[in-house]
Every structure is written in structure tokens, then in C-alpha cells.
Amino acid sequence: MKRLLAGLAIALGLIGPARADITLRVGDQIAGVRSILEAANALEGLPYKIEWSQFPAAAPLLEALNAGALDVGFTGDIPFLFVYAAGAPIRVIGASRSLPAANAVLVPKTSPARNFADLRGKRIAVNRGGNGHFQALGLLEQAGLKPSDVTLVFLGPTDARSAFVTGAVDAWIIWEPYVSISSIEDGARVVADATAVFPSKTFVHAHLNAIRDKRAALQDFNDRVARAKLWALANPGTIARISAGLTRIPEATVLRSLETKRETPIAIDDAVVRETQGEADLFTRHGVLPARIDVTAAFDRSFTNRLGAGN
The missing domain is CATH 3.40.190.10 (Periplasmic binding protein-like II)
Structure with missing residues (x-):
């Protein structure tokens, strides 16, 4: 974890400064990411603006991202397979893993x-x-x-x-x-x-236009999210209190959810790509996806490649 934090700490200086005239349009689900960022004070000194949109599930969020109404969003790994297979201009720029x-x-x-x-x-x-x-x-x-x-x-x-x-x-x-x-x-x-069925992951997705035009802001935001998630592992009570205020879900319920998930940021490495390919192949076997897809190009590893594998 120390190595991961160190990698994140130096990341902010590697791609040039994010600009104050940029607004990142961020898609979240039930204030999950926003509550963690606010509780961890991870948005202090933000060198760009954030416009939040909240969604009940992955499908409408990915639809908005595909349509260019969002720059970046957070969903599970599985729903992403369908929009990617359909040719959506979206790439995975970050990831985290939860318990089964x-x-x-x-x-x-x-x-x-x-x-x-x-x-x-x-x-x-x-x-x-x-x-x-x-x-x-x-x-x-x-x-x-x-x-x-x-x-x-x-x-x-x-x-x-x-x-x-x-x-x-x-x-x-x-x-x-x-x-x-x-x-x-x-x-x-x-x-x-999900034990032995699939490794539960959350992906950070970005539209190709945002990767091209707002890269510094995306890198900064991705790093802040990863740092906040690491902080949240040690401070679930604070996260639960903030999230309860944003979502009206009872604090005890949010705390139970956080302790069940134990969501931890990870690098996008070969193992993540292999896992995701296996998930796509299962859907292909059952005819849910009409043809096999190669997920290799779905990932932009440059946003997390400084963190190393296995974090």
C-alpha cells in the first residue's frame, strides 16, 4: 500500500497541470465515489471543476458516457463489456477490486x-x-x-x-x-x-474525447479517487456518515456495505485484462454476446501503469 501511495503521490506532476477552465462531467452511482472523495477531503485544491451526475445503475451511466454526456464514470466491469462490444468510444483508465x-x-x-x-x-x-x-x-x-x-x-x-x-x-x-x-x-x-465466479471489479471509464482533451484533469481525478479509496479502507465510519447524508441510505447500512466491499484500487495489469477476457468469453459461450471480443484495446494502462502490478 505504501508503494501504491508513493506512486500516486508522484503521478500528479508527470503529465502537466490540469486547467481551471476545464470541467469534468462525472457519472457516479448512488454517490458512491463522491461520498468517498468528500469524506477524505480529496477534492481540496481541485484545479478544475466537477459536474456530478448520479445514476441508479451502470446501464444508464454507460449510455450517457457513450453519448458523450459524461467524460468519466464508474461501473462494474461486466456492464462495460456490452458497450465496448458495440463500439462505444470509451476506455478503462482505472480499476479497483472488491471482496466477493x-x-x-x-x-x-x-x-x-x-x-x-x-x-x-x-x-x-x-x-x-x-x-x-x-x-x-x-x-x-x-x-x-x-x-x-x-x-x-x-x-x-x-x-x-x-x-x-x-x-x-x-x-x-x-x-x-x-x-x-x-x-x-x-x-x-x-x-x-461471487467467490470463484468472477473477481469483482469497479472500472473507471473515460470517453475518448476526454482522454484526448482533458487528460491532465482525468489523471489528477483518477489519482485522487485511488488515494481516497485507500483512505476509506481505514475510515469507513466517516465515509458512511457522508454517504448517508448524500443518499438518505441509513448510516448503519452504508457502513455494512463498505465493510462488505473493502474496495481497493489496483493497477491495470495483464491479470486484469485476462480476467476481463474470461468474463467476456463466458457471455459469448452463453450467446449473451453475439461474437467473441478481444478486450485488450479496451484498457488505457497509461493512467495506472506507474502503480505497478498486484497492488
Whole structure:
């Protein structure tokens, strides 16, 4: 971690100063990144302006980024595969890794299911083309089941939770903070997580125009986010208090989510590229992606290559 902090500390001086007349249009989900930056005081002395936009999930954020309405945004690694496969002018410039429990399969507290295999024949809510969809297919393969052995119901987080609470679906595959929200407020129970299915990562995406025109600001912002995430690991209570004020999610729920995720910045190295290629290949096997894609060119390693591998 010291080596990572040192690399980040010197990074700011390597690409020239960011300009005060530049505005970065940043897409966030449920104030997750903004709350960390504000709690860590990581926006002090900002040499450019930030215009925040908040989204409930990855799909609308990536749509906005693809359309050029955002310069940079944060989503899980899985949803990015679809916009990249469709030719979106977006590249990954940063990454962080969370613990496998950050993505979970939830069942009602009265459900007899004790593991994923017990959901054979059941209705499972997932977000189409997202982490939930991928996790479902990976868990089906692990359990020796076929997609036809369950019914995947494609819903966004808000509608999925409603269906889950009312019993319209038997299980819900979802990510934090929704895992903690439903566990605490709905009495949901976890029967599986992402262990051995996929390495849960968050990507920092940037539009190609922003990489060309706002590179110094992007580099500075990416470094500030990484430093703030490292700080957050040691100060989850402060993050929870700030985030609760921004999102109206109860502080105890936010704290549980942060401690479940333990999100840590990582360099974009060969291992990250291989993992992402494996994720794309799973979707191709199941016909979710129509053809195999090579993800190598999806990454711009220059924004994190000073940090070294394995951080």
C-alpha cells in the first residue's frame, strides 16, 4: 500500500497541470465515489471543476458516457463489456477490486434454499448484461446446471427489489449497497456470492474525447479517487456518515456495505485484462454476446501503469 501511495503521490506532476477552465462531467452511482472523495477531503485544491451526475445503475451511466454526456464514470466491469462490444468510444483508465461478498444471491428469509443449486426451477431477478446476469451464468456452470434450469427475470435494481419483496421472484442477484439494504430492511439472506465466479471489479471509464482533451484533469481525478479509496479502507465510519447524508441510505447500512466491499484500487495489469477476457468469453459461450471480443484495446494502462502490478 505504501508503494501504491508513493506512486500516486508522484503521478500528479508527470503529465502537466490540469486547467481551471476545464470541467469534468462525472457519472457516479448512488454517490458512491463522491461520498468517498468528500469524506477524505480529496477534492481540496481541485484545479478544475466537477459536474456530478448520479445514476441508479451502470446501464444508464454507460449510455450517457457513450453519448458523450459524461467524460468519466464508474461501473462494474461486466456492464462495460456490452458497450465496448458495440463500439462505444470509451476506455478503462482505472480499476479497483472488491471482496466477493459485494455481489450476492439473495433469497427471502423464509426460503428453503441454502445454496444456489437449490434455486433450480426458480425465478431469479438479475440485471440484463450486468453483474447479476454474469453471476447467474457462472453459478449455473459451477452447479452443473443449464440456463434453462432457472428463469432469469431481467429487471433493474428498483424493480427487482419490488419483485423480490412481493414474492414475484424467488431470488435476486445484486451488488452493494443493495445487498446490505435488502439484508437489513427486507430480511434477505445470502445463499451465494461471487467467490470463484468472477473477481469483482469497479472500472473507471473515460470517453475518448476526454482522454484526448482533458487528460491532465482525468489523471489528477483518477489519482485522487485511488488515494481516497485507500483512505476509506481505514475510515469507513466517516465515509458512511457522508454517504448517508448524500443518499438518505441509513448510516448503519452504508457502513455494512463498505465493510462488505473493502474496495481497493489496483493497477491495470495483464491479470486484469485476462480476467476481463474470461468474463467476456463466458457471455459469448452463453450467446449473451453475439461474437467473441478481444478486450485488450479496451484498457488505457497509461493512467495506472506507474502503480505497478498486484497492488
